[in-house]
Amino acid sequence: MSSIPSLLRDRIAATPDAEAYRVPADDGWTSLTWTEVGERVRGLALGLAELGAGPGRRVSILCSTRLEWILSDLAVLATGAATTTIYPSNTAAESAFVITDSGSTIVIAENDDQVAKIRSVQKELPDVTHVVVIDGSASDDGWVITLDSLSGSGQERDYDAMIGAIGSDDLATLIYTSGTTGRPKGVELTHDNWLYAAGSVRELDLISSADLHFLWLPLSHSFGKLLEVVMIDIGVPTAIDGRLDKIADNLGVLQPTFMAAAPRIFEKIHNTVAATQQREGGLKLRIFNWARESGIRVSRARQRGAAIPLTTRAEYALADRLVFSKLRARFGGRVRFFISGAAPLSKDIAEFFDAAGLPILEGYGLTESSAGSFLNHPDTVKFGTVGPPLPGTQVRIAEDGEVLIGGRGIMRGYHGLPEETAQALEDGWLHTGDIGELDSEGRLSITDRKKELIKTSGGKYVAPTYLEGRIKAACPYVSHVFVHGDRRNYVTALVTLDMDVVKPWAEAESLPADAGALREHPRMLEEVDKAIKQVNADQASYATIKKFAILAEDFTVETGELTPSLKIKRKAVEERHGETLDSFYA
Structure with missing residues (x-):
């Protein structure tokens, strides 16, 4: 296949009646099959095409993580246009910058509050012809229309021909790096970038259609976007709910088999558990501390590849029954592993989760490398590393310790910034700005940001x-x-x-x-x-x-x-x- 829309078309043909997405509903959760997803994407794509979306155009999405974000993204791509992502937390001025710098002519907004944000800077957006609101009302002047009305238009166009015209090197996504310093830069990622990254994850054979993926990560971020494409490629059903305050409840109800998160989420889970035990004190605290020490001894032995004595195994089995099994039950009881990315994960946190039978697979990538470049594997996970490179990714360490990455996942460049692009892609390698080293097994350790040392x-x-x-x-x-x-x-x-x-x-x-x-x-x-x-x-x-x-x-x-x-x-x-x-x- 040559594009994300063609990947979706292949997925629908392969497993038309399989569950694709699960979303919150009034009475619990409801599901969509891949066929139903395809029908909704088709309707939205034809409607967007009527509004002018197509090859060479950009459409911005200003929305939190929810099903409609994914459907809108897939519809934009199906027209041949590219999606520009905007964080819902961005200010009006920040949103206006991304919209104008990317050249977006349509904005898809989540609700009336986000529309008001865009409306407040409308004079700065002369090229925006329409704002499409997901949960909200159309405006009297016709500038704002609803997503529901959009999906009923444009039926005269040839949908398959639109998809067939998309090339692998066409722009798929513009993601503006949030950046810890300086002005955001628009990272240009092609369909081939995403198809490569998703395919390399599939080659690891970590997940299958028998899994259930819980997605709450921001889809405006490259990590969330990669997960979207990976699940289409492999055919993994995904439960979607971007509300952070619902993560713990959702894990217990959904019983997913894996979830990706930033380290802050794992830190918060760890700290909540530890603080609860400290507050209760007495026998419960002593049991918890004993179980933790027992589990970490076992975890460290596994890391060294050392044999675990029979007495230690028996002690750990008791610790698991008294403490760790209860923790796993809070997450639904079926989690095989978590995936951590976007920032460094503390080795102490990794050890605690591993001791509890909830291994965290730390990975590494940049927006400029399509989010996924390295990932630990459950059988060879090494704490303190982000694992070996994904299949097809090349890596080398520069003389000053900077990590350089090559391969099909590397961005086309920074939008409208040729000098910055040349600097970042010097000698054909992506200069990550991170300092790291490789061990004898080819696993990468990131020690810090080059500019933040x-x-x-x-x-x-x-x-x-x-x-x-x-x-x-x-x-x-x-x-x-x-x-x-x-x-x-x-x-x-x-x-x-x-x-x-x-x-x-x-x-x-x-x-x-x-x-x-x-x-x-x-x-x-x-x-x-x-x-x-x-x-x-x-x-x-x-x-x-x-x-x-x-x-x-x-x-x-x-x-x-x-x-x-x-x-x-x-x-x-x-x-x-x-x-x-x-x-x-x-």
């Missing part, structure tokens, strides 16, 4: 994300950690609290239940200090954190301190909290 005034290099992950794993009450010290004489940290986890503990301990008061309380400071000292014990003196402060508010996407994929925007944090950071060195 801290160089102290003493000339020593420190990897901040490594320290941040360790601290978050060591203290269940911590939400985010920002390690600072570039060109300073020692390393310091800003810490934010996860109030969902902290509040029950604080109330049980008769402590203030709001972050503003709690941040300076001796008990809270003691808990964070204990975690930092635990992490410092394993570090060279120049890499130890000498001072820290707990902030009154968490980092969020809305305040500009996190990217939509929940990575810290380091420059934004330094600017917003510069006074606090400077006080560490006064």
Whole structure:
């Protein structure tokens, strides 16, 4: 096949009556077959074509993760146009930039609130002919029309001919990198980029049509988009619900066999479990700590390839029955593995989940490499690595330690930015900006971002994300950690609290239940200090954190301190909290 629409057509022909998607409904969940998906995509595509979508055009989608995002995306692609993705959390100005820079002429918006956002910058969008709203009302001036009305138009066009005209090198997606620094750049990804990435995952033989995939990740992000194409390629049914506050409930109800997530989700699960046990204390806490230690011993033995003594196996079986089996049941009882990407996963978190019989397969890729370039395999998973390259992906390490990637998954370039494209694709390799190394088995370890390494005034290099992950794993009450010290004489940290986890503990301990008061309380400071000292014990003196402060508010996407994929925007944090950071060195 030469395109994503032709991939969908092949999937429908192969398994027409199999379940494709499962979505929330008033009375639970309802399903669509691949045939039903194909019919809905066809109607939307013909309607979009009537509005002017087609080869060489772009259509922006401003919507959270839901079935209609996928149907709209597939419909846009079927016209020969390319999809431009916009995070629903983007401001009106940020959305306007993406729409105008990409040259989008149609915007598909989730609801009236998102339409209002676009309407507020309408004067800046002279090329946008229509806004199509999924859950909302049409406007009197005809600029806004509904998705339902769209799907009933355009029936005179030849749908199969539209699909047949799409070439593998045609632009499929424009994804604007959220970026921890600088202005977003539009990454141009072709149909072949996505088909290669999906096919390489299929070659790993990790999943099959017998699985159930739970998808909540932002489809505006390349990781979510890759999962969309992979599931079509393999024919895996996908349950879709982008509401973050429903993840835990959905896992229990749906009983999926695998789910992908950013590390922050696994950190939050780990911290919630650990804090609950600490709050209950007594015998339950002792049993939990004993089970955790037993499980981690077994996990580390497996990592070394060492034999596990009979007595240790018996102890672990008891720990599993008393503790870990209950944790797995909370996730539906059928999870074979999780997949982690978008940011580094702490080795401590990976060990805990592995001990519980819930292995996390960490992977690695950039938007510029179609999201998927490396992935651990269940049989050979190595914590602290992102696994070997996917089939067909080439990798080499530059003299300065930067990871370089080659292969069919590499982007066509940055939209309208030839100089930046040439720099990123120098010598035919994608320069990732990440520092890493390969082990004897070809597995890649990412040590840090090339531009984010801290160089102290003493000339020593420190990897901040490594320290941040360790601290978050060591203290269940911590939400985010920002390690600072570039060109300073020692390393310091800003810490934010996860109030969902902290509040029950604080109330049980008769402590203030709001972050503003709690941040300076001796008990809270003691808990964070204990975690930092635990992490410092394993570090060279120049890499130890000498001072820290707990902030009154968490980092969020809305305040500009996190990217939509929940990575810290380091420059934004330094600017917003510069006074606090400077006080560490006064």
